[in-house]
Amino acid sequence: MSTKQAKQGKMNVLLHEIGRAIEKATPEQVRAALEKSGLTERAEENRKRLRRALSVDYSADMTSPLVDRKAALTEFGQEDVGAYRVRLRFTLASDPAMEKVLGVTLDEVSDLTDDVVVEYYHKLREVIR
Amino acid sequence: MPKTPTHYTRAEAEQKLRELSNDEIDKATFYSEQVAALSRGAYDPRDLLNEACVRTLDGSRRWKRSLRGPEHLFGVMRSVQNSWLKRDKRAGVGHKRLVDSVESDEEAVVAEWPLEQMVELHEQAESLLASRKLDLVEKCVLSGFVEGLDPKAILESCRITANRYVDTLLSLSTKLSSDTGDKS
Numbered sequence: 001m002s003t004k005q006a007k008q009g010k011m012n013v014l015l016h017e018i019g020r021a022i023e024k025a026t027p028e029q030v031r032a033a034l035e036k037s038g039l040t041e042r043a044e045e046n047r048k049r050l051r052r053a054l055s056v057d058y059s060a061d062m063t064s065p066l067v068d069r070k071a072a073l074t075e076f077g078q079e080d081v082g083a084y085r086v087r088l089r090f091t092l093a094s095d096p097a098m099e100k101v102l103g104v105t106l107d108e109v110s111d112l113t114d115d116v117v118v119e120y121y122h123k124l125r126e127v128i129r
Numbered sequence: 130m131p132k133t134p135t136h137y138t139r140a141e142a143e144q145k146l147r148e149l150s151n152d153e154i155d156k157a158t159f160y161s162e163q164v165a166a167l168s169r170g171a172y173d174p175r176d177l178l179n180e181a182c183v184r185t186l187d188g189s190r191r192w193k194r195s196l197r198g199p200e201h202l203f204g205v206m207r208s209v210q211n212s213w214l215k216r217d218k219r220a221g222v223g224h225k226r227l228v229d230s231v232e233s234d235e236e237a238v239v240a241e242w243p244l245e246q247m248v249e250l251h252e253q254a255e256s257l258l259a260s261r262k263l264d265l266v267e268k269c270v271l272s273g274f275v276e277g278l279d280p281k282a283i284l285e286s287c288r289i290t291a292n293r294y295v296d297t298l299l300s301l302s303t304k305l306s307s308d309t310g311d312k313s
Contacts, residue, residue, distance in 0.1 A: 004248050006277075007248050007251040009277070010251065010274055010275060010276075010277045011248075011250045011251045011254070011274070013274060013277075013279070013280070014250075014254070014271075014274040015250075017274075017280055017298055018163070018298050018299075018301070018302045019203070021294070021295045021298035021299055021302075022156065022159060022160060022163070022199075022203075022299065022302070023199075023200055024295055025156075025295055025299060027152035027155070027156075029295060029296060029299055030152065030155055030156050030159055030299070031152075031155065032296070032299075033159060033299040033300060033302075033303055034155060034158075034159060036300060036303055039158065039159070039162060042158070043154075043155050043158050043159075046154065046158045046175065046178070047151055047154045047155070047158075049175075050149075050154055050178070050182070051154075053179075053182065054146050054147045054149075054182070055147070058143055058186050058187075059140055059143060061187075062139060062187060062188060065139070065188065066139075066188045066189060080187075082187070083187035083188075083189065086183060086186050086187040087183050087187065090179065090182065090183050090186065091179070094179060128176070
């Protein structure tokens with residue numbers, strides 16, 4: 001075994017243990033770790049952001065299971081518009097500043113035609129790349 | 130008798146995400162910071178967490194029933210990070226300290242990290258040990274790992290309780306991340 005691999009083995013154990021520690025940690029322990037790392041403020045902002053994004057109902061955006069969608073997309077060379085709509089809405093809900101950047105509001109996404117959703121999705125990809 | 134499905138349906142996963150408690154969101158945030166730190170600052174933790182949620186919501190990443198929310202999101206974030214590294218490597222996008230090889234592991238919550246990344250982490254652990262940033266217990270635990278001791282032996286040699294061990298690992302992971310952040 002090379003030195004590099006030996007180091008990898010040791011660090012794998014450490015990371016595995018850190019993963020398990022986080023998994024086992026009580027909310028108090030996680031809070032203390034967040035405070036120590038100065039992430040508390042960001043955590044609060046993150047909670048709000050995720051709550052806002054998760055309050056949106058995405059169920060109407062996906063009408064078929066992934067396996068059917070994939071088959072249809074391959075057969076007809078179509079784009080996954082349902083998934084694009086989810087991504088657009090999640091981005092706009094979690095970061096309202098993106099409304100100005102993309103030029104579309106969260107409320108408008110539901111009424112957009114598939115073609116327009118595809119355009120906005122590609123614009124979004126350019127922006128966040 | 131029909132078998133219980135191993136994964137949540139997309140609708141169930143959407144509901145489960147909505148039911149995450151604040152503590153679980155904090156935990157997922159903590160994970161996102163760890164994963165981002167190990168990408169050497171190439172990606173923003175917020176983007177990683179966003180992407181993990183989107184992949185769960187659009188059904189492209191299924192949620193195993195055996196995993197709790199933060200652990201599911203952790204697994205997805207690791208996959209996301211790896212797929213982004215691959216994508217950027219293909220596109221010739223340079224990141225500081227970008228790893229040479231990336232693996233994708235769809236299911237594992239904690240699996241193997243790329244070799245170069247691990248070696249850098251090891252070196253970082255050694256430099257942390259040489260610094261004065263660690264208290265005695267942290268030093269003892271980290272030295273144990275660097276020497277290759279298993280966790281049980283570390284617990285015994287450092288004479289600490291399991292609870293203290295968890296606390297120490299959390300604080301070590303934070304220090305390793307902030308040290309990484311300084312360098313990237």
